[in-house]
Amino acid sequence: MPRVNPIDTEYFKDERKAGDFTVIGTTVQRSDALGHVTGRTEFFEDRTFPDLAHVKIHRSAHHHARIDSVDCSEALKVPGVLRVITHRDVPSNWYVVLRLIGIEPNDEPVLAEDRVLYKGEPIVAVVADSEAAAIEGAARVRVGYTELPAVFDVEEALAPDAPVIKQAGTNYFVYEGHHARRLRFGDVERGFAQSDRIFEWRYSSAPIEHAPTETTGCIVVPQSSGRLLIHSNTQAAFFTLDNTALILDRPFTDLQVKGGTVGGGFGGKVDVMVEPLACIAATLTNRPVKFVYTREEEMQVSSPRAAERIYIKDGVTNDGRILARKVMLYVDAGAYSRHSPYGTTKACAHLPGPYTIPNVYADCHCVYTNRTPSSAMRGFGVTIADFALESQMDRIARALDLDPLQFRLRNAYRDGDLKAHRKVAEGTALIEVIQRAAALVGHELPDEYLALTSTTPRGEKA
Amino acid sequence: MKIVSLRVNGAGQAFIARPGTTLLLALREQLGLTGAKRGCAQGACGSCTVLLDGQPVVSCLVPAVTVDGAEIATIEGLADGQVLSDVQQAFLDGFATQCGFCTPGMIMSAEALLDRNPDPTRDEVNEAISGNVCRCTGYEPIVSAVLDAAARRRSRAGEGAKL
Structure with a gap:
């Protein structure tokens, strides 16, 4: 196939192994495109079975409540209803995504036991002919509740007088005995004292639903x-297999997962939310069972990208060198962990952004x-942090009347720099990317900034 | 219960319509045509778009009992053996698919547009697919593919006229 665009092989040419690029820059057809345009791609729901049974869920009507009673008798009277499933029917009633x-x-819990922590939490599954x-049947399940005080804001949840909603005793995930994933590098207070200006701003984001079609x-x-x-x-066939087997308390070899065709995922289909209950329903009825979210369920109870709140405090010299950066970051996991403890660690690992800053302090909570549990979504932990960090960079540049690209180049990390996580940076390319982007949009840079490279060590005073 | 007789992709078909059955469910579960997709079951996403007497409809909102005697066109009827329709070929060549779930509905909306307007503007393409949600592509390659398909069809018609 011909190259669609010539590849610039100039950058980092000394670091490449011998041999030419052979794939990048050529057109390679997708292996699944012919199926897509002819309607022959087989999505999971495109299979039909003559005696297919269906699962629907009775969900919590409250954000936070104790469950006093569950009455399924009216549900069982609905013609066509085959079974109801409660937490007692789930061999190991705990999602284990992070245990792995x-x-x-x-x-x-797979199905709620004595309490619910978010509106829409599953309590009873109903299996029926149609x-x-x-x-x-799901509509006729009757649940008695005692409502409990709910908390919807990350900072309010950490306040001393906040209702403790988690049985572990804290409204935050405990990282090796600590209240947050922490990053400590240098001495930020000394860095602030050495700085000409201090800039502190707050950034926040709402939950974002993947909304796959x-x-x-x-x-x-x-x-x-x-x-x-x-x-x-599922986006994660082996995750599905392992987690489902653990919940069913059956050997992994009892399950076979056929997947790989995903009608939009973006991280929203890694939580293993439907397969365990469908497996239990299929086992109890010995029939093929379908459990698929309605559009309303997808929007309300499938996990979104976490809402985040981020405070960034920077100490900067008048000529644009950042000497200290302090970040207080809050990830709203919602009612349950899912992938959020991991996502919060990713957020911490991403700080202080692609810049070399000698003093860094961060608490990532x-x-x-x-609220609805949040989980994975495209670069989770990193995406919102980047929004905050780069907004911060632009605002500081504006406040100091500096060119925002020169300000970034001044602070860009380079090969050999010690990052805040005690890793030596290698393979950095931020400087070259900014230089090329500036050239492409006709943004002129002074010669001293055009002369910078990622492989030139940062001098003592740089 | 009612027996519904209709033509689907040019062939005579019949099915028993139970109360509450939609055209989408009849196509997928009774006639074995699963190209049209259920994305929302409320007429909002366009993944179930088929042509009903030449007009694009969201088949999830069409009661099955109402299509007796109708002519239905679905994604499965577009290709002639191995030869794709111009819209299908343009989607393939233009990388206008990603996950593929919206693609059948998107292509049927595009076919309907080009049947009534052989030379649409970019805005007219946007309007024609405004009821079809795509979460992956950002729409640009889809719009370009529809314009490319229109050019292919006009070129083919021009060749036909010369003959």
């Missing part, structure tokens, strides 16, 4: 061998509130 990467406690009967779902088919075949649109 060594993070505990396991804080989220989707309509399952919806009707295909909603989260699966079809589970019992096999004559006793195994369960799971047709799923993973905070629980009575």
Whole structure:
């Protein structure tokens, strides 16, 4: 195939191994595109089974409540309803997404037991002959509640008088005995004292729903061998297999996951929310079972990108060198952990951005509130932090009347710099990327900035 | 219960319509045509778009009992054997698909546009696919592919006229 664009091979040419690029710059057709344009790509829901049963969920009506009673008798009277499933039917009633990467406690029940921590939390699953009967059955489950005080704001959740919503005893995830994922490098207070100006601003974001056009779902088919075949649109087939087997308390070899075709994911289909209950329903009824979110469920209860609140305080010299950066970052995990403790660690690992700053201090909090649990989404932990960091850079440049690109070049990390995490930077390219971007948009840079390179060591006074 | 007779992609078909069944469910679960997708089941995403007597409709909102005697066109009927329609080929060549879930509905909306307007402007393409949600591509390659398909069709029509 011909190159669509010539590749610039000039940068870092000394670091490349011998040989030419052969793929980048050529056009390679997607292997799945022919199926997409002919309608033949097989998504999980494109399979039909003659005796397919359907799962629908009765969900919490409250943000935070104690469950006093659950009455399924009216649901069972609906024609077509086959079974109801409560937490007692779930062999190991805990989602274990993070246990697999060594993070505990396991804080989220598959089906609620004695309390609910967010509006829409699943309490009872209803299995029926038809989707309509399952919806009707789920609507007829009666749950008695005692409402409890709810908290919806990350900083309010950390206040001393906030209601403690988590059974572990704190409204934040505990990182190796600490209240936050911490970053300590140099001495920020001394850095602030040495600076000409101090800039401190607050940044915040709302939850963002992935809203894939295909909603989260699966079809589970019992096999004559006793195994369960799971047709799923998960983004993480092995995550699904492992987590589902642990919840079912069955050997991994009992499950077979067929996936890989995802009608939009963006991180929203890694939480293993539908497969365990569909497997239990299929086992109890010995029928193929479909559990797929409605659009309303996808929007309300599938995990969004976490809302974040970020305070950044910078000490800067008048000529644009950042001497100290202090960050207080709050990730709204919602009611349960899912991937947020990991995402918060990622946020901390990303600080202070791609800049070499001699004094850095950060506390990154993973905070629980009575909101829909948040989880993975495209660069989670990093994306919102970048929004805050780069907004901060622009605002400082404006306040000091500096060119924002020169301000970034002045502070850009270079090969050999010691980062705040005690890693030596290597393979950096921020300087070259800014220089090229400036040239492409006709933004003129002074010669001293054009002469900078990522591989030239930063001098003592730089 | 009602027996519905209709033509789908040029062939005579019939199915028993249960109360509450939509055209989308009849196509997918009774006629085995799963190209049209259920994205929202409320007429908002366009993934289930098919042509009903030549007009694009969201099939999730069309009661199955109302299509007796109708002519339905779906994504499965566009290609002639291995030969794709101009819209399909332009989507393929222009990398206008990503996850592929919105693609069948998007292509049917584009086919309907080009059937009534062989030389649309970019704005007219935007308008024609405004009921089709794509979460992956950002729409630009889709709009370009529809314009490319229009050019291919006009070029083909021009060749036909010379003959």
